[in-house]
Amino acid sequence: MxxxxxxxxxxxxxxxxxxxxxxxxxxxxxxxxxxxxxxxxxxxxxxxxxxxxxxxxxxxxxxxxxxxxxxxxxxxxxxxxxxxxxxxxxxxxxxxxxxxxxxxxxxxxxxxxxxxxxxxxxxxxxxxxxxxxxxxxxxxxxxxxxEAPRAERQVVLRDPGPGDMGWVVQQHGELYAREFGYTADFEALVADIVAKFILHFDPAWEKCWIAEVDGERMGSVFVVRKSATVAKLRLLILRPEARGLGLGGRLTDECIAFARAQGYRKMTLWTQSHLTAARAIYESRGFQLVKSEPNAAYGQQLTSEVWERKL
Incomplete structure (x- = not known):
């Protein structure tokens, strides 16, 4: 004592x-x-x-x-x-x-x-x-x-498997509704992005990571092809219990490294101004805000942002 x-x-x-x-x-x-x-x-x-x-x-x-x-x-x-x-x-x-x-x-x-x-x-x-x-x-x-204190949690970033894409849609729908009051329109948007990724997936230019912590799915991120020189980072998400582990930064770093290795010259992403934790990750990785505009969507008055960084 x-x-x-x-x-x-x-x-x-x-x-x-x-x-x-x-x-x-x-x-x-x-x-x-x-x-x-x-x-x-x-x-x-x-x-x-x-x-x-x-x-x-x-x-x-x-x-x-x-x-x-x-x-x-x-x-x-x-x-x-x-x-x-x-x-x-x-x-x-x-x-x-x-x-x-x-x-x-x-x-x-x-x-x-x-x-x-x-x-x-x-x-x-x-x-x-x-x-x-x-x-x-x-x-x-x-x-x-x-929790009993643990020196290190077991974190794994892996390729998606059966059921993972549905999980990504579910997590976005649930978390954004609970934390920010988003309507089902946002879940529909995520479902459309995921469906297009699956149907038109090109492994030479695109990739998805599923993050596991101690064997449980806790996050995801996608790189999709926008053009021959521009990659787009999409659907970065972490469950609340995985926040604070540096996992968001690690997923973003993987996207940057993959895009650079595939020969992309620039990476871009779209987010909202109120997502302060995600914006901090992007800014710390060299992304710069290039466009901002009001956006009434998902039952909210939002400010949409486009961020970019050269590779």
Missing amino acids: DTARQLVPAAQVKAVRAFNRFYTQRIGVLKRYLDSEFTLTEVRVLYEIAHRPGLTASELVRELALDAGYLSRILRRFEQQGWLQRESAPQDARQSLLRLTEPGYQVFAPLQQKSRDETAELLARVPASHRGPLIEAMARVQKLLD
């Missing part, structure tokens, strides 16, 4: 504690949970047993990091109320499998629905355009706190 205090700046500790106080107050865990007779811990135990019937008490202790004596008292109360039943585990008669009874489910169901309603009410206070970034930020926090 003393070592941890030495490694983490006090200002960072203070910031996390401030957020914890804010969030626990906002979701109401400082009072009886969901205005019920239950504590937050009791509802969580009910949730786990309801969704994973056959759990053992030892599994709950380990997974929820609970004191064994405290959990035993909770389970004993549930049994006394007729909400919980135990049955011997087939593989080990010393272990009891936990299951909610029908009255137990009747108690739990309204708690679950009220939790959903209160969460919906909490999100309703957030503008629709901000909910996507909020959810992504929460997922990022969960991933960072849940």
Whole structure:
């Protein structure tokens, strides 16, 4: 503990504690949970047993990091109320499998629905355009706190295989709708680009990379032929959990290297002014903004941009 205090700046500790106080107050865990007779811990135990019937008490202790004596008292109360039943585990008669009874489910169901309603009410206070970034930020926090530190993540850039092109279209449709409010027109545009790439693919002049991180698809980018001397970079995308790994820059570098090796003299791309992360990558790789104009598209008022760099 003393070592941890030495490694983490006090200002960072203070910031996390401030957020914890804010969030626990906002979701109401400082009072009886969901205005019920239950504590937050009791509802969580009910949730786990309801969704994973056959759990053992030892599994709950380990997974929820609970004191064994405290959990035993909770389970004993549930049994006394007729909400919980135990049955011997087939593989080990010393272990009891936990299951909610029908009255137990009747108690739990309204708690679950009220939790959903209160969460919906909490999100309703957030503008629709901000909910996507909020959810992504929460997922990022969960991933960072849940992962054991790893010295290096396994990143692979590979050629596309069966199903990858559909994945590219899906990711563009989902992410741009969630993060920027784009309509299905944008997904249609991406689908058209991908379809033309597949139908008219020329391996001597064009290429696609699928980026995998720890075996999961996380990004893509395409080089397509615009003319005998001009290549076009298209469909650069990264899933939120892959951002911050330098993968966008690496994909862009691959495009530049491929285009230069094939004898192109210039590379061009089309983007939108609000895509600040992508624009930063392009600028850092020597691309220059050559054209900018208002563009009403995909349900948004946008500013379209054309960037170029000599090879």
